[in-house]
Amino acid sequence: MAVGNRIYLKREMPDPEILAQFAKIPASNVGDVMGRSCGMDPRIRLMSSPKAQMTAGPALTVKTCAGDNLMIHAALNIAQEGDFIVVANEGGSARSLIGEVMMAYLYYHKKIAGIVMDGPMRDIDEIGKWDFPVYATGTNPGGPYKEGPGEINVPVACGNISVSPGDIILADPDGVVVIPRKDAAQILEDAKKFQAADESKLAAAKNGTSKRDWVDKALADKGYEIIDGVYRP
Numbered sequence: 184m185a186v187g188n189r190i191y192l193k194r195e196m197p198d199p200e201i202l203a204q205f206a207k208i209p210a211s212n213v214g215d216v217m218g219r220s221c222g223m224d225p226r227i228r229l230m231s232s233p234k235a236q237m238t239a240g241p242a243l244t245v246k247t248c249a250g251d252n253l254m255i256h257a258a259l260n261i262a263q264e265g266d267f268i269v270v271a272n273e274g275g276s277a278r279s280l281i282g283e284v285m286m287a288y289l290y291y292h293k294k295i296a297g298i299v300m301d302g303p304m305r306d307i308d309e310i311g312k313w314d315f316p317v318y319a320t321g322t323n324p325g326g327p328y329k330e331g332p333g334e335i336n337v338p339v340a341c342g343n344i345s346v347s348p349g350d351i352i353l354a355d356p357d358g359v360v361v362i363p364r365k366d367a368a369q370i371l372e373d374a375k376k377f378q379a380a381d382e383s384k385l386a387a388a389k390n391g392t393s394k395r396d397w398v399d400k401a402l403a404d405k406g407y408e409i410i411d412g413v414y415r416p
Contacts, residue, residue: 190257194348196241197364201350201371206239208374210353210360213382215246216373223318223342223359226301229315230301231310237355239317240267240296241364244348246334249275250304252285255334259285261335264294267352271339272302279305279323290315297351299359301341304376 198390205213214222245258250272258268268289272280281298283306289295290313297316303323305312310317336348344361346352353364364369386395402409 184342185199185335187332189334189337190254190261190332191348192261194241194243194336196349197351197366197367200240201367202239204369205353205362205372205374206213206235206237208353208371208378209237210271210355210357211350212378213353213370214360215361216279216377217370221360221362222342223299223344223361225358226320227299227318227342227359228314228320229356229358230304230319230322231356232314232316233297233316237299238267238297239351239353240353242267242269242346242348243295243348244336244339244346245270246337246339247272247280248328248331248333249273250278250280250327251330251333252280252336253331254325254327255281256329257333258335259288259293262279262289262293262295262328265288266293267354268295268298268353269339269341270298270300270302270348271394272300275302276320278317278325278327279303280305280327282326283309286313286315286317287309291407297352297354299341299354301359318354318359357407 245254247254252260280302281304298316303321304319305324307322338347348359349364351367353360
């Protein structure tokens with residue numbers, strides 16, 4: 184088997200009902216019930232203008248050499264409607280990975296859920312207006328090579344987070360979280376409870392009934408000295 188030059192056509196996919204429910208929960212709520220260790224690095228940020236606040240889809244993973252998009256072109260051929268393409272790019276930034284032509288094919292024809300790239304894009308003047316989730320590290324007018332090597336539907340690291348094929352990608356204006364497919368059902372239930380509690384906390388914050396005594400307790404437990412005075416050197 185040609186490791187480094189493999190394209191797997193099949194993935195184990197998440198439950199579609201679970202996937203649909205995640206699209207109603209903010210990424211921050213999901214991240215908080217996953218130990219706050221599932222969010223991609225904020226260098227990967229929203230570059231377009233999707234109308235829906237949250238978007239979720241199964242990961243179609245792409246592993247490229249920095250600045251090379253041959254494997255992304257291959258992914259365009261096998262992507263399915265609703266997929267979230269996730270591109271690992273070795274952290275490269277010298278060349279853009281994708282532009283308007285490729286993106287239009289994904290958006291208008293393939294109808295994927297979105298794309299996340301650990302690298303730059305180009306043609307932001309057009310793509311930035313689209314109702315389509317596009318996450319990248321920035322822009323670069325320089326185009327990519329098309330040489331490979333690379334792989335599709337293998338485990339990758341994107342934005343410092345591990346992503347396996349078929350994991351659930353949840354994206355909103357705050358960024359991107361990765362939900363392991365095998366744990367998705369439990370994470371969903373935990374996230375629903377957290378979201379309900381978070382909404383109650385927000386209401387209390389707005390009307391001034393928030394319980395803040397935990398702060399004093401935490402400071403006391405950690406041995407902070409509270410000084411009723413002015414600091415003087």
